[in-house]
Each structure stands twice: as C-alpha cells, then as structure tokens.
Amino acid sequence: MKLIIAAIKPFKLEEVREALTTIGVRGMMVTEIKGFGSQSGHTEIYRGAEYAVNFVPKVRLEIVVTDSLADQVVETIRTTARTDKIGDGKIFVLDVEQAVRVRTGETNDDAL
Amino acid sequence: MKLIIAAIKPFKLEEVREALTTIGVRGMMVTEIKGFGSQSGHTEIYRGAEYAVNFVPKVRLEIVVTDSLADQVVETIRTTARTDKIGDGKIFVLDVEQAVRVRTGETNDDAL
C-alpha cells in the first residue's frame, strides 16, 4: 500500500475528492495547513506594523491506497488540482507497511 | 522505528491517549482533520442553499515507536477507539528511518 500525501489549493479540494472517488478511492484524511514554497505569501499591515506572511493556505490530503491504484491516484490529483499557476502543489508517495480498519479489524488492502 | 498514523473519532481521543500511555507510549502528535470515508457526512442548509458536507471531523494521531512496540500500539488503538459503528477509523503503519530529540540530540529509540 502507498500513502499519497498531496498539498493542493484549498478551492480544488471538492473537485479532487470527487475525481478520486470516481477512480475508486474510498477514504482520505484532509488537513488545513500552511504551505511554504515558491508561491510567495503576502504582507499584512496593522497600524503601520508590517508582517510578511510567508505561508499560503493549502490543503493536505493523505490517501492510503493499494499499490495498484497509487499511480492512478497521483495522476488524478495532478490533473485535477492543476491550474497552471504557481503554488498548485506537490504530491509525495510513501510506502505503507500495514493498514487496519478499527471497526472490523480488517487489515491491509481490505482495510482501505 | 515505526510511524503509526491513526484516524479516530474525536471523543475517543482521551481514552486512546490514556491506553497508549499505559503501554509505554511517551509521545504523539495530534491533528484535527476532516475525514472522508464510508461514514457519510451531513447536509447543511443556509437560507435554502444546501451544502452536502462529505467530511466528518476526525482526530489523527501520529506516534513513532520502536519496532517492538508497534504491534501493541496498533492493537491498543484498535480496541480502544472501537465503537462498532461506521467511521471508527483506520490505522496505518510506516517505517521510520531516523528519529532525533531536539533538546538532547539523542537519536532513534533513545529519542522516543
């Protein structure tokens, strides 16, 4: 199994989720994060005090899928999250050794 | 060392944390996330505009433990977080190559 971690633009979340559902992904974890990358942040000014905020709001997806589905997931995210503007995000793939479904105790591919 | 990632129901957090402490886990990272899975979300209506919210609030635990403790941790989470209702959550295990404690510089098993 693979853990696919992706940082994408927040407004793309629904679209990506739907696309992934279509190809058979049945679960994921979504976290609101602050992203740092080439996309530059912004400056805020409060009564003359300027703060450069180097972070940009992103959404981070974590999806564990069977090895066979992994490439398709990466591809789907890549095409769906894409806007061709800087800051579209990154996808990382890690290996997962084990998976368990709490409710049933099923493991690995059955647990997904 | 293993990194154990678990998505559980929020109100189970305290119970799981305590159970893990009992078996010797000495640290973890907890994140509030939006979970997507077979547990269905809910619908919100604001002045007639309906929004289907497909995400369910979950809590995500990340625990790095020695290889020897890993199975026990998975087992403890599984039994403690369980309510036998849909959406109880998932547990994933990944391999960790290195661990460092910032304060002391200790590494690997000593750092946990």
Added chain:
Amino acid sequence: MKLIIAAIKPFKLEEVREALTTIGVRGMMVTEIKGFGSQSGHTEIYRGAEYAVNFVPKVRLEIVVTDSLADQVVETIRTTARTDKIGDGKIFVLDVEQAVRVRTGETNDDAL
C-alpha cells in the same frame, strides 16, 4: 528523497523556516498540532470544574528533500529549534518513493 517530520515549539517556526531556506530547502508543509510528550500540559478551571489538558501546542513541519540534503535539514532544525527546555520537539525521517509537482508534472528531485 526523504520526508522529514518535525514537531517544534510554535514560536520557533519563523527562525527554523529561515534557517532551512538558507540551506536550500524550498518548500514545506506546516500544521498546528497538539503535542503529547514529557512536557506537561496545564490545568484549566471553569466555575470549579477542573480540566487537565495533557496536550501542548506544537507546530509540525513536513519537508521533503533530496537524500543528500536530509541530514543537513535534520541538523539545522535540531540546532535552531533548540531552547534546552523540555518540549523542544522531535524530528523523524521517512523514505519517500516519489514526488510530483502538480503544476509542471516534474517528478522526484526536480519536483522539490
């Protein structure tokens, strides 16, 4: 490539980010988390009802870098985030199999 996960004290975030930029890190994901570890939490009292809060606010960094940069990143975080007080944090290193930049489709080291 390696995924470096670090839990640090929130007020150290800017310093660490800057230090990492200096050594060539070009991106990361930052999450606000609740940390559990040897640093003890605090007690809150509301009209006589006491709640022991076992979690401490931490910031979690995830940085994917080339294998060659990994050690330097770990070292940089370790020295910058350090205050020599309990709760300074932990650093974990995992192996990453694949990386993709959404915007361009570049992969692996090129994607970072």
Added chain:
Amino acid sequence: MKNLMKLSGLAALGALAGLPAAAQDAATAAAAPLAPYTFEQSVNNGDVAWMSISTILVLLMTVPGLALFYGGLVRTKNMLSVLTQVFAICAIVAIIWVTYGYSLAFTYGGSLDTFVGGFSKAFLAGVDVNSKVATFTNGVYLPEFTFIAFQMTFACITPALIVGAFAERIKFSALMVFIVLWVTLIYFPMAHMVWWWGGPDFLAQEQTAKLIAEAAGDTAAAEAAAANLAANGLLWNWGALDFAGGTVVHINAGVAGLVGCIVLGKRVGYGKESMAPHSLTMTMIGASLLFVGWFGFNAGSNLESNAITALAIVNTFVAACAGGVAWMFIEWAMKGKPSLLGLVSGVVAGLVAVTPAAGFAGPMGSVVLGLVAGAVCFLFVAYVKNALGLDDSLDVFGVHGIGGIIGAIATGILVNPALGGAGIPDYLSQPGTLQVAEYVASTAIMAQIKAVLFTLVFSGVGSFILYKLVDMTIGLRVKQDVEREGLDLAEHGERAYSS
C-alpha cells in the same frame, strides 16, 4: 366588585404593610370631614423615554446578551442550539404575551384574582393609545402600551434563563412546548401574584372611600372598599417586596432550571470529557450586555425617571461590581487564579441579588449584598453543586436561584432606613401621598422568606409536572448520537463557524 377599574403597576411595594398605622392616622384625619379622592392622569415624556429605553435594554439582555452569555459556555457544536433556543423563546413568548399573557398577568382575575388574571385584555382588547397605567407616584401615569412592552421583555427573558440548566441535551421541539406551558401556567400567575395591585391613586381612592364610609357608618360601602384594597396578587398582599423581579424572574427560573437538569439527567461524557466553554469572549460580551441591560430591568422597574431611578442605577452598578470582585478574589484565594469567567459570573450573581432590592436598598447596602452574593454563589457552584452531582450546565440555579434567594431575603433587611434603605412604602396612611412605613425587621424579613418559599414550591412542583408531561409525550432529550455530534447540526442543520 363590579366596575373595579384596576390600574396595573409594577414591583411589590408592600402597600399593606402600612395598614395598621394607616388605621390610626386615618382615625385622626377622619376628624376633619373627608372628601372623595380625585386625581388627574398625567403622562411625562421623560418617563416614556426612560421606559422605552428600559424596554429596549431588557431586550438587549435577552438577545444577544443572555444568548451569548450562555452560548459562549457551551461547546462549539452546541452554540447555535443555545442561541436559537433563547431567541425562539423570546419570539414565541412575545406573541403569547400580546395574545393572552399580558391579560393573564395584569387584569382582574375574578374569583381567581389572588392567583391569576383573566382574559379581558386578550389580544390587547380595549387597549389603545389613550389607555394608561399607574406608576408609583400619585397622578403619574404611563401609556399602557409602554407598560405592555416593558413587561413583555420580562416575560421573554425569564423562560430563556432556564435553558442554561439543561443546555447541550434538550430536544428543540420539546423545549418549545415546555416553554409555552411554563409561561402560561407558572410565569403569568407568578407575575400576577407579585405585581398585580391597584396603583397609588386607586388605593388612595378606595382608602378614602373606606374612611368616609366608616365615618358615615356605611359598613357595606366600607367593606366593598376594603375588598378593593385587598384585590391584589397573593404575594403582594403578603407584603413581599420585589422591586424588579427577584422572585418572579430569578428564583422562578432558577428553580425551574434546577428541576429541569435533574429530570433530564447529566450530559453524555459529563465529568469525563472536557466541556470547557467554547468562547469565553462571547460569554464576556454576553455578561457585559446583561450588565448594561440590567439597568433597564432594575431601574426601569421604577416606571418613572426620577431620583429613585438614579438610586436603582447606583445600586445595580455597585452590587454587580461587588459581586464580580467577591467571586474573583475568593476564587483567586481558593483556586489559585482569578478567572474572567469567575469575575463575570460574580457580576451576574450581584445583579441577580440586587434585583429585588434595587429601589429599596442604599448604595452601601448594595455593595454588601453584592459581596455576599458573589461569595455564596461561588461556593455553591464550585463546591456544593459538584457535591450534589448536579449537571446544571450553565449554573442557572447556582446563580439565579441562589442569588435570587439571597437578594429576596436581603431586601427585607436592607430596606431598613437605618441601613441606608429607602424604607417600606405606605400609600394608605395619608391617601394621595407616599409615606414610609415604620420598619419592623421580623415582619419585613418574614414576608420575604414566605415569598421565597412560596416561589420555590410553586415553581418547583409546577415545573416538575410540566417536564414530566412533555417527557412522556414527545420526550425531552435528544439521542446520544445527536448529543455527541452536537445539537447544531442534528437539530438545526447548521454549524456556528465555517471557514
């Protein structure tokens, strides 16, 4: 008792406490031949302005004041349920008020008049811009609409106070039904029993008529006048003092809350999960608006804009502050830290306690009253409540019940002119003027204790029956899953906060 034109008024003034004295004085006065008492009804625009703003202030206490005070204390997932409950109660009760509530509280109730009014002003029948009601000064009147509006806000806030006791677990539909029953069967009668009286001119007229009849040896007429003089609410006739609603509002709601939290049972996870307030900021805003609005409540209950209004403002202000300071320091001493929640809870406790005393006590008496209320309410909430195992979620009984009882009894003490109090009013010994009756501690305090006990029993038993009724029919409590998910989503289909 035909043709009895009662002039409704507010705030128990224990007119009858002056009766024995009146008898004597009247005897002397009767030496000179007595003319029937006549009076003009004059309306002062300044009074109307003050009562209008007082009405608005009491509404401000309810929405958003009370709603935020309570809402801030629940968990995020139940925020909207509290806000909706408070606001919906306010809206529904307002409509009930003009429909039949005002009539039940403030009209002559026939054979039941001791306990409740009748339906003669249902749908505000007969009330128009020329209708007037008495204040506490002879000859000074208010447009009846002003009085209706002011009293409406009291009817709206009282039931809303109760919801704090069983917050985070009641079914919305059940609550709505309960509240309609409760205001009808508990609140309107209580208001009638405490606040229904003839007004200064009516009393002067009947008292004079009685003296004339007695002098003329016309026993029938004397008895008719005496009956008119006694045609007040039950607690009013007991001589219980309640300037702005210590019994009717606070003890009443406090007890109803206590019974409610017992009947519904504890929240799921109580004592195990953290139930920390989701936004003390909101609670602070709510407490502040309660503080601000309470001046309308207490000083508005004077019905006029004069020096007694000013006294009630000073009393309300310092009692609130004293309550806050007492709670804060005692908490600091006993729990190690002075908390904002403690401070504002103490402020509310002080406000509750000074409510029945606002126009009767002196400023220094009010400071002491506030200090006592802040300290005792703290001790109850921080220790006794837990010892009793009560899950009164937002301490309705601990603050309104306990604070109300302290205030009601203290009013009987602090009204004493020797302690800087304003004294017990007496409209009868010299008809047409307001005199201060001689202060007899035992009488004054006993009247207060009697009123408190009556309220505890009446509201306690009555509320219990209503809860059970609703529970047996539609069920009071939500399912456990709903309680875990939060009432906002399950009951109202909304979330308080999104991004």
Added chain:
Amino acid sequence: MKNLMKLSGLAALGALAGLPAAAQDAATAAAAPLAPYTFEQSVNNGDVAWMSISTILVLLMTVPGLALFYGGLVRTKNMLSVLTQVFAICAIVAIIWVTYGYSLAFTYGGSLDTFVGGFSKAFLAGVDVNSKVATFTNGVYLPEFTFIAFQMTFACITPALIVGAFAERIKFSALMVFIVLWVTLIYFPMAHMVWWWGGPDFLAQEQTAKLIAEAAGDTAAAEAAAANLAANGLLWNWGALDFAGGTVVHINAGVAGLVGCIVLGKRVGYGKESMAPHSLTMTMIGASLLFVGWFGFNAGSNLESNAITALAIVNTFVAACAGGVAWMFIEWAMKGKPSLLGLVSGVVAGLVAVTPAAGFAGPMGSVVLGLVAGAVCFLFVAYVKNALGLDDSLDVFGVHGIGGIIGAIATGILVNPALGGAGIPDYLSQPGTLQVAEYVASTAIMAQIKAVLFTLVFSGVGSFILYKLVDMTIGLRVKQDVEREGLDLAEHGERAYSS
C-alpha cells in the same frame, strides 16, 4: 412662494388624504369668523432624550449591527471587507450629510421641490442651537440638530444595506464612488419626495389662511396658501404612508441591491463551492442589534416620546417576533429543521415589513404582518431566488425588497381603524388639531402601490445607470484571483482572525 418657511418633519402622514373632508368641514367651520393661526414652538427634554437615544440606536444598527449580520454570512476571507464597507459607508455618508445631504433632503428645492431640496443649508448654514423643526404634534418642536442627527443615521444605514447583495466580489474603491453617487442622486431625492412636508403648524397656518382668503374672496391669497399646502415631496402628496422608511430605506436599498447583484454577476464558485456563513454567531449578534436598534428607527420616527412611540415599540417588537416564528416554522416544515439563520432572517423580515406601518397599525395587525413577511420572504429566498438564478449574496432584495413591499402595501390596509389601526392622520379639517380621516381602502392601498412602483422604478433605473457608470470607469468587480484569495487580504491587507 417667497418667504416660505418650511418646517421639516418626518414620516409620510398623508395629510392630504384628508383634503376632501377638510373642504367640507372647513365650509361649516368657516361660518364662524376665522382668526389667523398662531403657534408657539415648545421643546420637551423628554422628546430630546428619546430622539437622542433613537439616533444612537440607529447607529448601533449600522455599526456593529448590520456589519455583523452581513459579516457573519460571508466566508472568513471576506469578513473584513464587509465590515469595512459598512463602516466606511457610514463614515463617508455622515460627512456628506452635514455637507450637502441634509440640505438636499430637507430644504425647499425651488422649482425642483417636488423631487429634491436645494443647497440653502449646505454646510448646515444657518442651523444653530436655537433652530427647531416640527414634529407631528402642533406646537411641539425638536432642536434642528436633533433632527439632523437622527436623519443622518438613516442616510448612513440605507446605502450600507445594499452591500450585502454583491458581497465578496466588489472592488472597494468602486463601491465608495458608487455610494457617493447613489446617496446624492437616489437617496436624498427619495427622502425628500417621501418626507418633505410643512409640519402640523405650517399646514394649520396655511389652511387657515386659505379659508380666510376664500371667505374674503381673495383668490390670489387663497391660491398662494394652496400652493404652500401642496409644497411637499411627490410621494407625500400622493398620500403614501411611510412611518419610518419602508420605501425610502428598504425598498430603495433592496432594489439597488438586486440590480447590483445582476450587474456584477455571480461569485466565482457560486453553486459549486460551499459558501456557508463563516460565523452564525456574528450574524446572530448582528440580527439582535438590528432588532434592538430598530426601535430607534421605527419608534424614533415618531419624533416624540408619547403613546404613539409606545405603540410603535409594541408593533415593532411583535412583528419582528412573528416574522422570526413564521420563517422558523415554515422552514421546519419544508426543509426539515428550524435553523437559527432562518429565525433571525425572519426577525429582520418582520422588522422590515413593519417599518412603514409602525405607528399606523395595531399590535394584532403587526403580528399578522410579521407572519406574512416571514413566510413570503422565506419562500422567495429559498425557492424563487434560486429559480431566478440570482446571486444576491446576503438576500438584500429577498429580505429588504420583498419585506419592504409587503410592509408598504400592508400599511395601507392595517392603518384602518376597523383593523385596530391608528387611522390616516388629517391635519387640515380642523387646523391646529390632528384628526383621523375617513378610511377608504381603495384610496389608501392605491397610494401605497403607487409609491412602491415609483420607488422600484426610480431606484432600479437610477441605480442601474450608476452601476454602469462606475463599471465603465473604474470597474466594479475584483479580479478572479483576488476573489479566490479573499478581499480581506487583497483589498485591505489584513486578516480577520489570527492566532
């Protein structure tokens, strides 16, 4: 029409509806020789107190009331943009008001007087602490500064209402320019057309003069007096009743909002992304403050502190509650759950609807009005709006437009004394006193419909032209990227919430 000293007043009272009757009665009265009408101008401190607080209450409606009501409904990223828009509009319009706005609305406009005033009081020239304006009672006056301040708040809140319609997508600079144009070319004329009249004493004086001239056969003088009697705003002369601004404020702003949301187009992601309110807590606070402040708006429009003030308070209170209850229950029935947002939206709808009727309807009529407004606005917002594909972000038209139209027309019905209404005022049949004119349903209702239609067209067309003008010059809408990032950061350089 030289030397015409107009006394400005507020709230269309349809004085001229009484004209035919007046002619008859006057004929009889003229039998006795008539003396020219003279009067004193007395100011009552109670009235001043009430109008001062009413002014403050309407400001409270705007900031923070309306700002929060709207702000809570947008997404986090646009929160500050809404708050800034509302507050900045309030600030800029206040300055415009004292500069030339008051003058355009409340002075004699020469040949354009039917439509708009002149510049004679620009920079408040000639106004000092001795200047007075008429109320609705003969002989009762207010300091002109009081009237200026009160009316200023109306000028401030009306344009601020509009921003809800195109929230989350308008350019701040464009909005500022649009608003300056809009108040100048739409609002001040509307206020003049509806509220510019001579006042009770001026009417009495001219009517008496006319009768005397007619009796003396002096046609020139009679015509001059008749001209003075007719020197009111257009809608006033139509006999349209608008107690507190149903047409001038609510329909006016509602239509401008409708046109605005159409001209600007839908928000990016509309119908696809969730645009759930970021904080219903804030919306509830805002709605509550609107409720609380609305008493200043409606009952303050009485300009005096008397029984009609009290009637307006009761009407406003129960119509608001009825609106909330109606929306809540109908939503419960049709969508399955009673939501807080529904409840408070209904409260606002009820408030909007009762605005023109506040001093004319009776309490029971106001309850019915509130129920109807709550239900119809719900149906519009929940069904019709979507069917029409409108992205009126915060339902400015659905609540203020629709509610305003319902209220305006209903006022023509509920004013009927047979329905408990106060009747149509008539200052002319017995100069120097206020009489109730005979109620003729068709006349009364037609006048209201005419006023509504005029407002829809005038404001609709006028606003459209102004939007286009601004769009073609500086552009109304922000770039898509800015819209995605949120206006707070992009337009104002701030975030609403940090940690």
Added chain:
Amino acid sequence: MKNLMKLSGLAALGALAGLPAAAQDAATAAAAPLAPYTFEQSVNNGDVAWMSISTILVLLMTVPGLALFYGGLVRTKNMLSVLTQVFAICAIVAIIWVTYGYSLAFTYGGSLDTFVGGFSKAFLAGVDVNSKVATFTNGVYLPEFTFIAFQMTFACITPALIVGAFAERIKFSALMVFIVLWVTLIYFPMAHMVWWWGGPDFLAQEQTAKLIAEAAGDTAAAEAAAANLAANGLLWNWGALDFAGGTVVHINAGVAGLVGCIVLGKRVGYGKESMAPHSLTMTMIGASLLFVGWFGFNAGSNLESNAITALAIVNTFVAACAGGVAWMFIEWAMKGKPSLLGLVSGVVAGLVAVTPAAGFAGPMGSVVLGLVAGAVCFLFVAYVKNALGLDDSLDVFGVHGIGGIIGAIATGILVNPALGGAGIPDYLSQPGTLQVAEYVASTAIMAQIKAVLFTLVFSGVGSFILYKLVDMTIGLRVKQDVEREGLDLAEHGERAYSS
C-alpha cells in the same frame, strides 16, 4: 468659607474667563439696586432619562466596548487577560468610587481644594434621593445619584484605557494595585482640578452677593464672596475648557500608558514575531460600541437633554467619521491599502479629539478636527512610534494621548463663534443667565495649552512614581515563559476559545 454649599457640576466651562467683562457690566448693572440672588432647584424627568442612558452608554463603552477593542488586537493567548483587566478595573473602581472616590473628586477639599476634594461624602454620606447637583443652566438640577452614577463611569473607563499600553505582559496582581493607587492619587485629583466648580446658581448667588457687598462698601463680605467664586479646581480657574474629559480622561490615560510601556519594556519577540491582532472582528465590535457609547460620554456631559446635547451628538458623530475617513484615506495613499483597523482607529482618534470640544465647536469645526486627528494619529502610530522604538501595544498614547492633545488645543480655537463655535460661557456678567464671553484667541488657546502641559507633567510624573513603586514591591512584569505561553492560561487558568 464655612457653610459653603458647593453644587457640583461637570465639564470645564471657564466661567471665569468672563470675569473682566463681568466687572464692567456689573458696574453698570449695580446702578440699579441689586437683590440677593435666589433660585429654585427643578429636576426634569427628561434630563434624568438622558443622563441615565448616558451612564449606561459609558458603561457599554467600557464593557464590552473597550475590552473588545483592545482584546481583538492582542494575540489569542492573551485575550482573556485583556478582558479581565478591563472588567476588573471597572468593578474595583466603581466600589472605590462610592467609597471615597466621588468624595475626593466632587466635594470641597478644604485647604487642598484647588487640587483635590475631601472625605465629607465618603461612603456617600449624606446623599439621598433628595440630594441634587447643578447642571449648566440656572435652576436646572439633577438627582445627585444620577450625577454620581454618570461620573462613576468616567472613573471606571479612564484607568481601563491605560492597560492597552502594556498589554500582553503585565502581572494581573501588580496591575490591580497600580490602578487602585492611580485612581486615588492621579484620577480623582485631576477630576477635581478640572470639574469642581460651584454651578450656575452658586456663581450667580456669590457674584450678586459680591456686587451688593461692594456697593455697600462691605469689603469683608465682598472678599468672602470673591473667595467663594474662586473656590474651584485649579484648571477650572485657569479657564481651561474641557467639555467631556479631554484632559482628565484621554491625555491623562494616554500619558500614563506611555510611561507604563516604557517602564515595562517591550514584549518578548517584539519586532520579530508576528503580533497580528487575533480578531479584528472583535476590535471592530469594540470600536463600534465605543462610537455608540461615546454619545453618552460627550453629550451626556451636557447634563441636560436640550439643543446643546444635540449639538454634541452631531459634533461627536461627524468628528468620529472624519477621523475614520482621514486615517483610511491617508493609509490608503501611504501604505497602499485602506484597512479596517485604520478606519476604526481613526474613528476612535476622532472621538478622542472631539471630547473636549463636543459642546463648544460647531459641526464643520468638528469635521476638520476629526480629519486632523485622524491624520496626525496615523502618522504618529505608523511612523513616529516605531522611530521612537515604543512598544505601546495598542497605541494608547498614539490615539488617546495625541488625539487628546489635538482636541484640547483645538477646543480653544473652535469654540470661537466666528468659526461656528458655541462661544465661551460666562455666568458672571449677568448673574442668573448664561452669556457668551468675548472670544480672545490668545487667552483661550493659552489656557488650553497650560491645561495640556499640566496634565502631561502631573500624570506623567505621578504615574512614573506609582509604576516604580509597584515594580519594586511586587514586580510589574510576568516571567518570559508566562509571556510566551500567554497570560490567559498562566494568570487566569482559562483559554478564550475551545472547541
């Protein structure tokens, strides 16, 4: 000076500025034989209503107004500390006020009378519902309780203003001790020096007595009367104008804040970590409530409900708006974006500046004053403050200090009738009536500058000594760890927001 029955009043009116003119006129008037001046004390319910609501409005400014304005600007972890500080100060000072504060500020102080009052009304001894105080009109009085309550709110808010300067780093216990000392030794004397005077009737009585004595050649009596005429506070006698507290409240608190932030030093992480406001929404609510409440502050300071009240309302309104508009546009020009925080800061700056001028300036003068204050305060806060390296966390000096100084000096200019001002009041030239004294720019402005300088030095030096005292005994500042964790948890054991 036995039996001197001083009638306390409010707002420096520089009565003595009229003295030379008075002497002359009096000489003429003395030709006709003078009778001793007698007067009645009449209380108007409308005035009482207005002052009651003004009192409530100033409380609203403090809690929740100021608390939220400040609280929104700090980081989440310090939110409750700010709310608690403001609320606790309000509560404690209120109790001090009725205990001895009112007496120190508003009674005759014997040999120290120029600087401070005495203890004759400690515990409000001798004050009851029949006690009255003078207003600014001969013969018009207020219940003393009304005046006590109104002035109490001023005493409560002034020290609370200071906490913004050293927010996020002061120890709660130290702050409480400091505040008790500060109000006692700085605030009460300042209030006495600026606002302690005899009132219109007292002045008329003594002036008449003096003239009679002089005419009769009774030098002793004339000197006694002259002494009574001069028995006012120091700054009052200088002829300094301060309608609602520019010196006593704003400059006083501003300077105390400045000294405080210097003594305590900068926050940990200042200039490195982001210290962005945690909720500009709260700051906006707070600013709005300050705006709304400020009408009670400024127009309430008129003590009566009349045309000057209305003038003060208009002035306060437009100066606030002008301040906001100025700050917003200048920030837009110089920093690229118009921010909400800028807008509301400007509004507060405008309000501060108009405080001493509220009843003296004309509306157009107030617009200009607001514009200047908004612009100058912006420049100070955005540039000068940083250049000086001050960590005045919430810009207490930048807004209240600077704004207060601008307003105080401008009052001396704008009071000029030639600029639309109301003119300098003169109670002496024609005893029993209020005249306008001839305006001499140099005299008027110098009196203002003197008052400003005195306040800067008195408050600056006095506060410095008190800070040092507290620092040396209990220590002013929390530990660095506590500062990092946040004061909420460490000092109060609570968090502002949970889930």
